Structure formats: structure tokens, C-alpha cells
Amino acid sequence: MVTSSFKTYSEIFAYPPTLLPTTWHFENYEHVFDLQPFVQQYWNSFYIATLVTLGTLCFSSLAGYAFARINFPGSSLLFLLLLSAIMMPSEVTIIPLFHYIQKLGLTNSHFPLIILPMFAGPGITAVFMTRQYFLGLPVELEDAAFLDGLTRWGIYWRIALPLARPILVAVGILTFLASWNLFLEPLVLISDQAKFTLPLALRGYTDPYGQPLWGEQLAATTLSVIPILAIYVFAQRQVVESFAFSGTKG
Amino acid sequence: MLGTRALSGRVSNKLTLSWRDAFMGYAFVAPQILGFLLLILGPLVAVIIFSTQDRNLLSGAVTNVGLENYRFMLHDDPFFTKVLGNTLVFSAGLVPFNLALALVLALLLTQPVRGIVIFRTLFFAPVITSTVAWAVVWRFLFQGEAGINSFLALIGIDGPNWLREPHWAMAAVIFAQVIKNVGLNTLIFMAALQNIPKDFSDAASVDGANLLQRVRHITIPLLSPTIMLVLMLTLIGSLKVFDLIMLMTNGGPANATNVLVYYIYFRAFQVFQTGYASALALILFGAALVITVAQWAVRRRLVYNER
Numbered sequence: 001m002v003t004s005s006f007k008t009y010s011e012i013f014a015y016p017p018t019l020l021p022t023t024w025h026f027e028n029y030e031h032v033f034d035l036q037p038f039v040q041q042y043w044n045s046f047y048i049a050t051l052v053t054l055g056t057l058c059f060s061s062l063a064g065y066a067f068a069r070i071n072f073p074g075s076s077l078l079f080l081l082l083l084s085a086i087m088m089p090s091e092v093t094i095i096p097l098f099h100y101i102q103k104l105g106l107t108n109s110h111f112p113l114i115i116l117p118m119f120a121g122p123g124i125t126a127v128f129m130t131r132q133y134f135l136g137l138p139v140e141l142e143d144a145a146f147l148d149g150l151t152r153w154g155i156y157w158r159i160a161l162p163l164a165r166p167i168l169v170a171v172g173i174l175t176f177l178a179s180w181n182l183f184l185e186p187l188v189l190i191s192d193q194a195k196f197t198l199p200l201a202l203r204g205y206t207d208p209y210g211q212p213l214w215g216e217q218l219a220a221t222t223l224s225v226i227p228i229l230a231i232y233v234f235a236q237r238q239v240v241e242s243f244a245f246s247g248t249k250g
Numbered sequence: 251m252l253g254t255r256a257l258s259g260r261v262s263n264k265l266t267l268s269w270r271d272a273f274m275g276y277a278f279v280a281p282q283i284l285g286f287l288l289l290i291l292g293p294l295v296a297v298i299i300f301s302t303q304d305r306n307l308l309s310g311a312v313t314n315v316g317l318e319n320y321r322f323m324l325h326d327d328p329f330f331t332k333v334l335g336n337t338l339v340f341s342a343g344l345v346p347f348n349l350a351l352a353l354v355l356a357l358l359l360t361q362p363v364r365g366i367v368i369f370r371t372l373f374f375a376p377v378i379t380s381t382v383a384w385a386v387v388w389r390f391l392f393q394g395e396a397g398i399n400s401f402l403a404l405i406g407i408d409g410p411n412w413l414r415e416p417h418w419a420m421a422a423v424i425f426a427q428v429i430k431n432v433g434l435n436t437l438i439f440m441a442a443l444q445n446i447p448k449d450f451s452d453a454a455s456v457d458g459a460n461l462l463q464r465v466r467h468i469t470i471p472l473l474s475p476t477i478m479l480v481l482m483l484t485l486i487g488s489l490k491v492f493d494l495i496m497l498m499t500n501g502g503p504a505n506a507t508n509v510l511v512y513y514i515y516f517r518a519f520q521v522f523q524t525g526y527a528s529a530l531a532l533i534l535f536g537a538a539l540v541i542t543v544a545q546w547a548v549r550r551r552l553v554y555n556e557r
């Protein structure tokens with residue numbers, strides 16, 4: 001893909017196929033930015049994924065902590081209720097969600113794309129992961145802090161949260177990836193090209209007949225994958241661990 | 251699996267129990283619970299109600315039709331049986347292929363060989379890549395003229411126009427999906443393999459069991475809880491396939507790759523029949539529910555040494 005994105009149209013389809021372009025062309029990359037507001041779309045994906053990640057970290061660690069550490073009536077029932085939603089495909093509820101988002105006049109805005117992943121599937125998985133982690137921390141630390149006069153909020157904020165750094169990193173990576181790669185929700189909710197996220201933008205590189213402009217499409221795809229692969233290369237262990245965490249700790 | 255942990259996982263907390271602490275508990279979980287009620291439970295109830303209505307997304311017209319949507323689905327919809335069949339074929343093609351490949355890869359990748367890390371990296375990279383990017387690349391590779399076929403031509407094979415021929419199209423999307431996600435299952439298997447004590451295998455090899463026998467009689471049974479988990483996750487995942495289908499084939503050719511979620515999308519957002527699409531969505535929900543419940547039931551009997 002990467003090498004083809006540097007080829008001319010005729011060379012992409014050359015026979016016999018070439019692995020590397022004979023001369024490196026950058027026109028495809030230039031076209032990417034001419035055909036669509038690609039920089040804007042890139043920024044959209046980036047800031048949405050960042051907000052989703054921050055929000056998820058905040059709310060899931062609060063809930064995960066409470067479910068692991070605080071005794072309150074009905075906590076296990078609430079937790080089970082929440083967990084039951086993990087198995088439900090998000091596609092089931094997309095129609096009523098679309099309906100209500102439209103009623104609220106929020107289609108074609110990024111708000112639902114930020115709120116939905118925070119509280120639906122990925123958010124709940126995050127609650128589960130943080131809860132498991134908090135369960136494994138020694139209670140004695142908190143008891144000591146409590147005797148020293150720290151409030152519940154203080155214990156969470158100053159003791160538990162700093163200790164939970166590894167799991168927060170894992171949750172953060174998973175959430176960022178999930179949001180960056182989200183497709184169905186933006187497809188249904190966003191119609192304005194300037195508000196597209198990257199997965200939607202990649203579909204836009206077609207000729208007037210709907211046939212893909214391969215050079216441009218491959219170039220745009222390459223650009224969209226770069227940050228993800230960069231995260232993967234630099235933080236490979238954490239990325240892999242975060243998936244292992246979410247998959248096997250069930 | 252999840253539930254039993256949830257119930258038994260309560261830790262005796264030596265902090266003083268007080269209404270104040272309980273209040274903090276509610277406050278901590280409130281955003282998440284509120285989100286659950288508004289964004290999951292509410293829409294789930296709504297989709298049940300929608301499914302008994304004739305709704306048009308564009309005009310906003312709504313009429314109550316009772317079970318008419320379901321009657322239409324079972325008796326008159328020319329596509330429903332086809333779509334359901336395609337979904338089954340997709341799952342039936344993907345799940346065994348994916349699991350077998352993941353298991354073999356996991357067994358190979360846990361061998362202490364130099365340079366194995368590079369392979370682990372390679373097999374996992376597609377998992378984190380977006381399906382859209384993945385679909386773009388595979389659509390390119392599966393074209394009639396370029397990509398895979400031009401390489402096949404080098405060894406004298408005249409490849410089919412993969413995505414334009416009904417049987418090949420399904421095979422092609424299954425293949426693309428397997429290669430995309432096999433790394434995740436491999437990773438889960440690898441984690442589980444590392445938890446299996448070496449002693450059993452060593453004892454068996456002293457008794458004269460060869461590698462295949464050791465895998466068959468020791469590794470696989472000890473791995474069965476994980477296999478079950480992966481089976482269920484992959485099965486539910488296979489029901490949800492959408493991005494890949496939309497981007498590689500658009501459900502075609504001649505509906506050959508039109509699967510359930512794509513069909514829901516088509517009915518709801520292309521021809522705007524949101525009532526009927528809601529009924530279809532409930533079929534998806536039912537299927538996921540059946541799989542989840544079935545795995546709970548089966549788990550206790552088949553799986554070796556469950557907690």
C-alpha cells in the first residue's frame with residue numbers, strides 16, 4: 001500500500017507488478033489535501049479521540065474504583081447490569097440513537113461521537129478493567145490513608161489513581177484506538193465533509209462514477225494509519241498488554 | 251464468566267461503613283450508570299417499540315403495525331433469508347478458520363526462537379489498524395487487474411475478479427477479516443499458553459507422547475476455557491461485520507456478501523425504513539443473546555477445570 005501510494009496510476013496497474021515505484025511520485029499526497037479538507041478531518045479525528053479518551057479515563061476510573069472498593073447497597077446489581085451491556089452489539093441501538101440525536105438537533109455535530117463511546121461498549125469495558133485492577137491493590141494502603149483522615153475522594157484521587165497508572169495507560173490506548181477507528185456512528189451521524197473523521201474521509205477519494213482513485217486513496221490511508229502505527233511501534237508492550245487485559249481478564 | 255467474578259469479587263473493606271461513604275459510591279458510579287440508562291437501556295427499549303411500527307426516517311411518518319414487520323421479514327422479504335444465510339456462511343467460514351489459525355500461530359509464536367518478536371509484531375499490527383484502511387488495501391489487492399492477481403499471473407494462474415464474483419467475494423471478505431483479527435486471538439491464546447505449567451507436558455514427553463499428542467491431550471484441554479472465550483468473542487464479532495463489507499463489496503455482487511448489519515444499515519439509512527430495520531436489529535440482538543446464554547450453559551459442562 002505504502003509503495004503503491006507513491007506510484008503513478010499507470011504504474012499501479014503495471015504488468016509485471018513492481019514492488020517499488022520506478023520513480024517516487026508525491027502527486028497522490030498533494031491530491032489528498034486538494035480533494036478534501038484532509039487537515040481538518042485529521043484534526044477532527046484527533047481531538048475527538050483525545051476527548052473520548054480523557055472522558056473515559058475519568059468516568060471509568062471513578063466507577064471502577066467505586067465498584068471495587070466502596071460498599072454501597074446494590075453495587076453488585078448495578079455492576080452486573082452494566083456488564084450485561086458489553087455483549088450487546090452497538091449496532092442494535094443505532095436506529096433509536098440516531099432518531100433521538102436528530103430530535104436534539106445534534107446530527108452533523110461531534111458531540112454524539114464523543115459521548116457515545118464514553119458510556120457505551122468501550123467505556124463499560126474500561127470500567128471492568130479498572131475495577132479488576134483496583135480489586136488487586138492492597139486495601140491496607142487505603143485503610144492507613146483513611147486513618148490519617150483522608151476523605152473518600154482524597155483516597156481515590158491521591159492514593160488509588162496514581163497507583164492505577166498502568167491500567168489507565170492501557171485503557172487510554174484502547175479507547176483512543178476505538179475512537180480513531182469508529183466508523184458506523186460517524187457514517188450515520190455526519191454528513192458535512194468538513195466534519196468527517198478519517199475513516200469517512202478515506203471513502204471520499206473516488207472519481208465521479210464512484211470508482212476509487214487508487215493513488216489518492218492509498219495515500220490518504222497511509223496518512224491515516226501513521227499515528228496508529230507510531231503508537232504501536234513506540235509503545236508496543238503497552239498496546240499489546242492493553243488488549244491482553246481487555247481480552248483475558250474476563 | 252463475568253458474572254461470577256462480579257459477585258465473588260467483593261472485597262471486605264475495612265473502611266467504616268457509613269451512609270456518607272455509600273453516597274460517595276453512588277456519586278462515583280452515577281455518570282456511568284446514567285450513560286447506561288440513556289445510551290444503552292433506553293435505546294434498547296426504544297428499538298423494541300420501533301420494531302412494531304412502520305417508520306420512515308425522511309418523512310417522520312409513524313404508524314403502529316404490531317407484528318407486521320416480523321411477518322414481512324419471515325414471509326415476504328425477498329432478501330431476509332439470503333442475508334441470514336450469508337451471515338451464517340460468514341461466521342461459519344470465519345470462526346473455525348480464525349480459531350485454528352490463531353491456535354497454530356500462538357503455539358508457534360511461544361516457541362523460543364530468535365526473531366520471533368518480529369513475527370508477533372507483524373501479526374498484531376492489523377488488529378489496531380482501522381477496518382476502513384484495511385478494507386481499502388484489500389479492495390485494492392483483490393481487484394481484477396492489479397494486486398493479488400498480477401502476482402498470481404506471474405506463476406501462471408489466471409485469478410478471478412475476486413470481488414465481482416459471488417462465491418469469491420464472500421471468500422475474499424472472510425479472508426480479509428480473518429487476517430485482520432487473527433492477531434488478537436493469537437495474543438489471547440499466547441497469554442493463556444504462558445499460564446500452563448510446563449510440568450504436564452514434560453511428564454507426558456517422559457511417558458513417550460509426541461508433540462501432536464501433547465498438544466491434543468494436554469494443551470488443548472487446559473486451554474479450553476480460553477478457546478471458549480475466544481470462540482464466543484469471535485462469533486459475536488462475526489455477526490457485527492459491517493465496515494469491511496460496506497467498503498469492500500457494498501453487500502454485492504448480487505447480495506452475495508449482504509450480511510445482517512449491512513442489511514440493517516441499508517434498510518434504515520438507505521431506504522429509510524427504520525421500523526423494519528429495528529425489527530432486524532432485534533434479530534441481531536437475539537442472536538448475540540443466544541450465543542452469550544449458550545456459552546454460559548455449555549461452559550460448565552465442556553470446559554475443563556473451570557475455576
